Amino acid sequence: MQWAIKLDMAIPRPIRVILRGVGQVFFCGNAITGLIFLIALYVGGITAGLAATVGVVASTITAYVLGFSEDDIDAGLYGFNGTLVGPCLFLFLENTPLLWVYVVFASILSSVVLAALIRILIPYKIPASTSPFVLTCWMFMIAVYSFDSLTRGPVLPAPGIPEAIAGTDLPATAWLSMANETTELWYVALTKGIAEVMFADNVLVGILFLTGIAITSWRGAVMALCGTFVGVTVPVLLGASQNLIEMGLYAFNPVLTMMAIGWVFLKPSAGTALLALLAGILTVICQAGLANFLAPAGLPTLTFPFVLTMWMFLFAASMSKHWSSQ
Amino acid sequence: MQWAIKLDMAIPRPIRVILRGVGQVFFCGNAITGLIFLIALYVGGITAGLAATVGVVASTITAYVLGFSEDDIDAGLYGFNGTLVGPCLFLFLENTPLLWVYVVFASILSSVVLAALIRILIPYKIPASTSPFVLTCWMFMIAVYSFDSLTRGPVLPAPGIPEAIAGTDLPATAWLSMANETTELWYVALTKGIAEVMFADNVLVGILFLTGIAITSWRGAVMALCGTFVGVTVPVLLGASQNLIEMGLYAFNPVLTMMAIGWVFLKPSAGTALLALLAGILTVICQAGLANFLAPAGLPTLTFPFVLTMWMFLFAASMSKHWSSQ
Amino acid sequence: MQWAIKLDMAIPRPIRVILRGVGQVFFCGNAITGLIFLIALYVGGITAGLAATVGVVASTITAYVLGFSEDDIDAGLYGFNGTLVGPCLFLFLENTPLLWVYVVFASILSSVVLAALIRILIPYKIPASTSPFVLTCWMFMIAVYSFDSLTRGPVLPAPGIPEAIAGTDLPATAWLSMANETTELWYVALTKGIAEVMFADNVLVGILFLTGIAITSWRGAVMALCGTFVGVTVPVLLGASQNLIEMGLYAFNPVLTMMAIGWVFLKPSAGTALLALLAGILTVICQAGLANFLAPAGLPTLTFPFVLTMWMFLFAASMSKHWSSQ
Numbered sequence: 001m002q003w004a005i006k007l008d009m010a011i012p013r014p015i016r017v018i019l020r021g022v023g024q025v026f027f028c029g030n031a032i033t034g035l036i037f038l039i040a041l042y043v044g045g046i047t048a049g050l051a052a053t054v055g056v057v058a059s060t061i062t063a064y065v066l067g068f069s070e071d072d073i074d075a076g077l078y079g080f081n082g083t084l085v086g087p088c089l090f091l092f093l094e095n096t097p098l099l100w101v102y103v104v105f106a107s108i109l110s111s112v113v114l115a116a117l118i119r120i121l122i123p124y125k126i127p128a129s130t131s132p133f134v135l136t137c138w139m140f141m142i143a144v145y146s147f148d149s150l151t152r153g154p155v156l157p158a159p160g161i162p163e164a165i166a167g168t169d170l171p172a173t174a175w176l177s178m179a180n181e182t183t184e185l186w187y188v189a190l191t192k193g194i195a196e197v198m199f200a201d202n203v204l205v206g207i208l209f210l211t212g213i214a215i216t217s218w219r220g221a222v223m224a225l226c227g228t229f230v231g232v233t234v235p236v237l238l239g240a241s242q243n244l245i246e247m248g249l250y251a252f253n254p255v256l257t258m259m260a261i262g263w264v265f266l267k268p269s270a271g272t273a274l275l276a277l278l279a280g281i282l283t284v285i286c287q288a289g290l291a292n293f294l295a296p297a298g299l300p301t302l303t304f305p306f307v308l309t310m311w312m313f314l315f316a317a318s319m320s321k322h323w324s325s326q
Numbered sequence: 327m328q329w330a331i332k333l334d335m336a337i338p339r340p341i342r343v344i345l346r347g348v349g350q351v352f353f354c355g356n357a358i359t360g361l362i363f364l365i366a367l368y369v370g371g372i373t374a375g376l377a378a379t380v381g382v383v384a385s386t387i388t389a390y391v392l393g394f395s396e397d398d399i400d401a402g403l404y405g406f407n408g409t410l411v412g413p414c415l416f417l418f419l420e421n422t423p424l425l426w427v428y429v430v431f432a433s434i435l436s437s438v439v440l441a442a443l444i445r446i447l448i449p450y451k452i453p454a455s456t457s458p459f460v461l462t463c464w465m466f467m468i469a470v471y472s473f474d475s476l477t478r479g480p481v482l483p484a485p486g487i488p489e490a491i492a493g494t495d496l497p498a499t500a501w502l503s504m505a506n507e508t509t510e511l512w513y514v515a516l517t518k519g520i521a522e523v524m525f526a527d528n529v530l531v532g533i534l535f536l537t538g539i540a541i542t543s544w545r546g547a548v549m550a551l552c553g554t555f556v557g558v559t560v561p562v563l564l565g566a567s568q569n570l571i572e573m574g575l576y577a578f579n580p581v582l583t584m585m586a587i588g589w590v591f592l593k594p595s596a597g598t599a600l601l602a603l604l605a606g607i608l609t610v611i612c613q614a615g616l617a618n619f620l621a622p623a624g625l626p627t628l629t630f631p632f633v634l635t636m637w638m639f640l641f642a643a644s645m646s647k648h649w650s651s652q
Numbered sequence: 653m654q655w656a657i658k659l660d661m662a663i664p665r666p667i668r669v670i671l672r673g674v675g676q677v678f679f680c681g682n683a684i685t686g687l688i689f690l691i692a693l694y695v696g697g698i699t700a701g702l703a704a705t706v707g708v709v710a711s712t713i714t715a716y717v718l719g720f721s722e723d724d725i726d727a728g729l730y731g732f733n734g735t736l737v738g739p740c741l742f743l744f745l746e747n748t749p750l751l752w753v754y755v756v757f758a759s760i761l762s763s764v765v766l767a768a769l770i771r772i773l774i775p776y777k778i779p780a781s782t783s784p785f786v787l788t789c790w791m792f793m794i795a796v797y798s799f800d801s802l803t804r805g806p807v808l809p810a811p812g813i814p815e816a817i818a819g820t821d822l823p824a825t826a827w828l829s830m831a832n833e834t835t836e837l838w839y840v841a842l843t844k845g846i847a848e849v850m851f852a853d854n855v856l857v858g859i860l861f862l863t864g865i866a867i868t869s870w871r872g873a874v875m876a877l878c879g880t881f882v883g884v885t886v887p888v889l890l891g892a893s894q895n896l897i898e899m900g901l902y903a904f905n906p907v908l909t910m911m912a913i914g915w916v917f918l919k920p921s922a923g924t925a926l927l928a929l930l931a932g933i934l935t936v937i938c939q940a941g942l943a944n945f946l947a948p949a950g951l952p953t954l955t956f957p958f959v960l961t962m963w964m965f966l967f968a969a970s971m972s973k974h975w976s977s978q
Binding site for chain 1: 472
Binding site: 601615616644647 | 767775793796950
């Protein structure tokens with residue numbers, strides 16, 4: 001919205017760049033949106049908020065020091081991967097003083113990897129998106145098995161063969177036949193689906209995120225809502241784990257996919273909205289597949305199902321006579 | 327052959343495009359060849375034939391609807407990945423009504439992934455080949471561990487560490503010292519090696535496939551025969567599992583590699599025939615390696631050993647002063 | 653140094669090309685340096701020396717026969733991957749006569765993969781480095797589980813879930829509080845860190861390698877020393893396995909990373925020296941992460957942590973206004 005853009009420009013440059021970095025997690029290069037996201041992160045938990053702050057500052061400073069594109073830095077593009085690195089490592093690893101140093105190094109690496117992927121993808125005009133965050137966090141999380149001074153937290157899935165995943169949970173197909181009793185379940189799952197993009201298992205955080213997105217773009221907010229709806233409905237229909245669906249863990253990837261395809265990177269139309277829906281559905285299957293593929297190594301998918309699906313659809317869209325990138 | 331090309335053009339366009347899609351599984355953009363392949367698929371099993379039909383139709387329609395290159399669609403290039411997706415999912419997953427929906431979505435995704443890979447590979451003039459089929463089927467097969475409404479079939483290898491693979495079977499080195507008794511074994515292994523490209527464990531299907539290829543190109547048929555010979559001989563020499571060799575499961579990848587290198591993508595000559603032989607031998611080792619690498623996740627190699635080896639040899643050939651692409 | 657360059661040119665061409673191939677393992681396109689490396693390899697063990705000789709000859713001849721760039725062949729670029737393939741397969745697999753044939757095929761493939769990767773990386777002006785050696789050896793090592801005539805040696809890690817790695821060894825953090833008693837440990841670890849680039853667990857070999865590098869470039873030797881220092885210090889601080897650190901198994905990757913970033917591929921300056929230090933530190937974490945990621949398949953990292961880190965930093969450097977490639 002107009003007023004949000006004006007307010008964004010009124011904020012002193014260093015703070016604006018950092019806040020935009022937070023906003024870019026949901027493709028919003030606006031400091032007001034970023035501020036709402038940051039407040040939401042602190043609402044979700046002080047440690048998560050601090051870790052995100054350290055991450056976004058470290059990755060943005062790295063980009064300045066290493067001399068990467070100032071335009072990209074100003075847009076907050078060198079901030080959102082760091083924003084995600086911080087809370088991710090504090091969620092999955094044991095909280096120790098050394099972990100703060102570890103987060104700083106991971107944030108630095110995320111900016112190096114982002115610059116590298118931007119370079120690789122230049123000929124194709126395709127965004128690197130959150131892939132630097134995912135690749136860096138995978139490396140830093142799985143490395144701790146070799147180090148005595150850092151430890152896996154209880155949330156990080158233990159390494160093992162994927163069959164162990166099946167049958168541990170109640171499938172959610174029951175939801176379909178008892179819509180009345182489950183209205184609250186749906187409400188919780190849908191909002192948490194948005195909150196989990198930044199690792200928050202919290203309804204209020206999801207609502208704040210959605211508000212922040214709506215300030216930047218209505219279409220963006222609608223796509224986010226459709227994404228979380230797909231990310232709850234499709235796994236219910238397929239009979240996925242009720243527990244994972246309730247926590248929004250199938251929804252945060254379709255949220256990002258539908259925002260990327262239906263709003264950010266292709267020219268908005270009815271056609272791209274349908275394409276976004278198709279991409280959202282396929283993201284769910286991609287997430288289940290990747291989760292089982294990574295199980296032997298003990299890694300979570302993070303946002304890689306979104307990255308993979310978005311890449312496939314954007315590369316494919318550039319071969320179509322129907323769509324053009326924005 | 328001339329008459330096959332004429333007959334191909336006489337078939338109504340929609341049917342021609344679909345049949346060419348089936349033919350392209352063995353690089354044959356000819357509807358008559360495709361018709362023979364499709365008949366062979368139904369000979370192998372009604373379900374496999376139906377699944378292939380659903381797959382090729384769904385993936386081809388997807389390409390039309392999403393607006394991809396009409397020339398490519400007409401040549402059947404948006405059909406062969408779908409042709410393979412169908413029988414693959416019906417072989418490895420439990421046959422349920424929902425599986426037909428699953429096959430349709432996988433076939434749709436295979437066309438999106440193909441367009442994406444064509445775009446990525448444009449600067450290099452390298453074909454995507456069956457990689458979209460492999461990537462899509464891996465994702466869709468391993469995803470079912472998370473869903474209650476779809477189940478792994480008995481043929482899909484259970485996830486586990488690769489050492490489990492060793493020692494479960496009689497090694498085939500004995501074949502070498504008793505050529506007389508094993509003439510029939512060789513005959514069966516060689517024909518099944520061609521049939522297994524489309525998941526058929528059936529001698530007659532292999533002979534029909536070879537006939538279909540010969541109609542399009544003699545050199546193609548010779549390369550297919552050499553490929554299956556390499557795919558039986560080399561694993562016998564290395565002492566691989568007799569059971570797998572007999573079923574042709576080491577041969578279908580070298581068949582495709584030798585056809586691609588020795589006939590389709592490089593200018594035919596004595597030199598490229600030798601290069602194809604080298605590529606065929608290395609495909610066998612690549613297949614054994616990839617099979618063990620994928621074992622912890624419980625995935626079969628499908629045709630990825632062929633794709634990897636072909637890519638390496640085609641990229642390398644473009645750096646050579648000897649060969650040029652066709 | 654000047655005299656080394658003159659001597660290099662005085663050696664007959666075929667021998668010069670082969671020796672340069674050995675020298676290129678440490679980025680030294682000089683036959684005298686290569687000769688010192690080769691002598692060091694034989695000092696480390698006759699089999700390793702012979703295997704390296706077979707590998708470098710086979711991969712170089714392959715490049716000639718397949719018609720790849722003569723300039724690249726003359727610089728020894730088609731030799732160093734073969735040089736590494738030979739000792740690698742003889743270290744990790746059981747020594748049998750058939751293994752020599754296996755090494756020849758792997759060396760041939762390494763040259764094909766190198767040409768392919770050179771082609772892929774041309775638009776980016778990024779070197780393939782030792783990635784063909786790593787990819788080829790991974791494939792050939794893990795393939796043996798399927799073959800009766802080749803066997804895993806005792807050094808190759810058995811497939812299993814990564815947690816098994818943790819807790820098997822004394823962490824090395826104790827070193828920090830007892831600097832006196834550990835002077836010899838440090839000396840051994842630092843020299844072996846250089847020797848392990850070519851799989852030698854031997855102090856003298858490390859010293860010979862360092863001498864060979866110094867003959868070509870002082871800056872190269874300094875970077876190698878800094879790299880092995882980082883590769884011992886950082887894992888000690890993080891509490892990695894004392895046993896692995898003592899054998900130099902955390903150090904050979906940072907050695908190569910720091911030489912690549914701080915000497916070979918970027919214009920030498922104080923800035924690139926600091927960048928090399930950062931890259932060296934991150935290589936250690938990358939190595940730990942990759943080791944645990946590969947554990948389920950039973951594969952060692954080889955030099956892939958170096959390759960990955962170097963690629964990220966070189967791609968990123970090409971996006972920076974500070975650095976330019978040499």
